[in-house]
Amino acid sequence: MLLTxxxxxSVMDQLRAVFLEEGFSADQVIEAIxxxxxADLSRNxxxxxxxALEGRDDGLAxxxxxxxxxxxxxxxxxxxxLPLQALQRLELVDTDGRTVRxxxxxxxxxxxxxxxxxxxxxxxxxxVDGHLDRSLPDHVLGVSPASVSLAxxxxxxxxxxxxxxxxxxxxxxxxxxxxxxxxxxTDLSRRALDLASLxxxxxxxxxxxxxxxxxxxxxxxxxxxxxxxxxxxxxxxxKQRLVYREGAFEGDGLMQAVIxxxxxxxxxxxxxxxVGNWAHCSGQDWAQRLSSWMPAGCQGFFVERERLDVFxxxxxxxxxxxxxxxxxxxxxxxxxxxxxAALRIEAVGLGWLTMVKTGRPTRSRSQSWPxxxxxxVADDLMAHIQAMNWSDWSDEQMLAAHWTLADNxxxxxxxxxGVADPQAVILRRHDGLARAIEADxxxxxxxxxxxxxxxxxxxxxxVAQLLDLPAAELTTQVLDQVRKLVADTWLTPxxxxxxxxxxxxxxLADTV
Ligand SMILES: C[S@@+](CC[C@H](N)C(=O)[O-])C[C@H]1O[C@@H](n2cnc3c(N)ncnc32)[C@H](O)[C@@H]1O
Numbered sequence: 284m285l286l287t288x289x290x291x292x293s294v295m296d297q298l299r300a301v302f303l304e305e306g307f308s309a310d311q312v313i314e315a316i317x318x319x320x321x322a323d324l325s326r327n328x329x330x331x332x333x334x335a336l337e338g339r340d341d342g343l344a345x346x347x348x349x350x351x352x353x354x355x356x357x358x359x360x361x362x363x364x365l366p367l368q369a370l371q372r373l374e375l376v377d378t379d380g381r382t383v384r385x386x387x388x389x390x391x392x393x394x395x396x397x398x399x400x401x402x403x404x405x406x407x408x409x410x411v412d413g414h415l416d417r418s419l420p421d422h423v424l425g426v427s428p429a430s431v432s433l434a435x436x437x438x439x440x441x442x443x444x445x446x447x448x449x450x451x452x453x454x455x456x457x458x459x460x461x462x463x464x465x466x467x468x469t470d471l472s473r474r475a476l477d478l479a480s481l482x483x484x485x486x487x488x489x490x491x492x493x494x495x496x497x498x499x500x501x502x503x504x505x506x507x508x509x510x511x512x513x514x515x516x517x518x519x520x521x522k523q524r525l526v527y528r529e530g531a532f533e534g535d536g537l538m539q540a541v542i543x544x545x546x547x548x549x550x551x552x553x554x555x556x557x558v559g560n561w562a563h564c565s566g567q568d569w570a571q572r573l574s575s576w577m578p579a580g581c582q583g584f585f586v587e588r589e590r591l592d593v594f595x596x597x598x599x600x601x602x603x604x605x606x607x608x609x610x611x612x613x614x615x616x617x618x619x620x621x622x623x624a625a626l627r628i629e630a631v632g633l634g635w636l637t638m639v640k641t642g643r644p645t646r647s648r649s650q651s652w653p654x655x656x657x658x659x660v661a662d663d664l665m666a667h668i669q670a671m672n673w674s675d676w677s678d679e680q681m682l683a684a685h686w687t688l689a690d691n692x693x694x695x696x697x698x699x700x701g702v703a704d705p706q707a708v709i710l711r712r713h714d715g716l717a718r719a720i721e722a723d724x725x726x727x728x729x730x731x732x733x734x735x736x737x738x739x740x741x742x743x744x745x746v747a748q749l750l751d752l753p754a755a756e757l758t759t760q761v762l763d764q765v766r767k768l769v770a771d772t773w774l775t776p777x778x779x780x781x782x783x784x785x786x787x788x789x790x791l792a793d794t795v
Contacts, residue, residue, distance in 0.1 A: 546578030663715020
């Protein structure tokens, strides 16, 4: 970068002004290139977008061709729109005199789940329109499905300080800047930090950038929230590892290091949110293995969204590296298989971790949940951590508590056509993990009465009378089901509404 800091800021201010003036926003780009063009882009092809833009030479079309489609545009058009010389000095564009090409991808985004929008600077995708190029070792990834997942599982309550570990393009830090007083973003890669600083300047955000591995650059500091989409791919060591996806650890050691290292850098009550891979090793229970990573005083919930056998996993990541059709493809495949065999890895899980430094006894829960969810799931994942403590209550505590059923539950009655009495009642959540359960009349009756007014014990007595059952029998029948529903966040004790969010009356929770 050959500009002073104030010169750099002024160029970024100009660029932002052009983007706003020309309508270079997520909505307007999709409107210009159409849904098919957008879908084509997500498959790393630009034909659909080019066809949609045919005949247009306005500012928005020029910005899309230049920064999104990796295409050359006439210098005269670019010069009438952009501060070209300054962008050349920042090494953001190249020109041969007649045409201009962008050296980076700049893409508008709009995340409707938390209302964050802006622009993200990253490297161009390595393989576009059928060119299967190898990725460069310091390639900086744009917004990927894993980036979007992490944004949706990260707790969005107001916090004093937040850390984005492995910031890459800076996408997580943009989200964090909306609800954290102070945001620190770290990365091992110099190029990632350079592009992230462009992202932050373009969005007019103040984010502190630090270079180094994992927690090294923030060793003496602590945060209210840490989020990370680390380089989690489990791959054999190579001389030229792809920094955006592979760490220098054996197996899934980098994921483990992110999790174990967080405890020391989290303030009390602080939370960690991570997306990543973990190994399924022969002869080892995966949940037990993950639970051994949980640091002292922390409680965590691992949600496995997908599990791939080793072949599918290797094929996906060899393709991602641009190795399809390369002479060494088979050799690389075999090396990977040998590596997995040596570590006894028989499958790889992809999922989320939400962890809170509660100061309570260390605990973790792991669940395979490959089903559709209602994003953003962050609140529900955090609620699962709180629920761990309530589901441990004694029977007496469970019966004395006044439970409230979650909002957003609907009931589906299953019966053959023309038959009045349902064979089954399905209760379905429309938020968070979008869980569903089949309930019999007793459980449905009990849950329907859980509005925080009466204790569970009183509800059981009333429902037992209605069903003409001894209360003790109904209690035995329902109590374990209720305990499981508490763990799965269907029921909370003494619920209050704070700013439209669900919170728990700590006093009640502590005294029951
Ligand atoms: C998968 S990308 C995630 C980028 C971005 N946070 C997102 O959500 O899209 C992983 C990032 O971690 C960085 N990284 C790799 N090894 C690291 C390490 N040991 N410590 C910190 N960051 C690292 C990479 O350079 C890359 O930018």
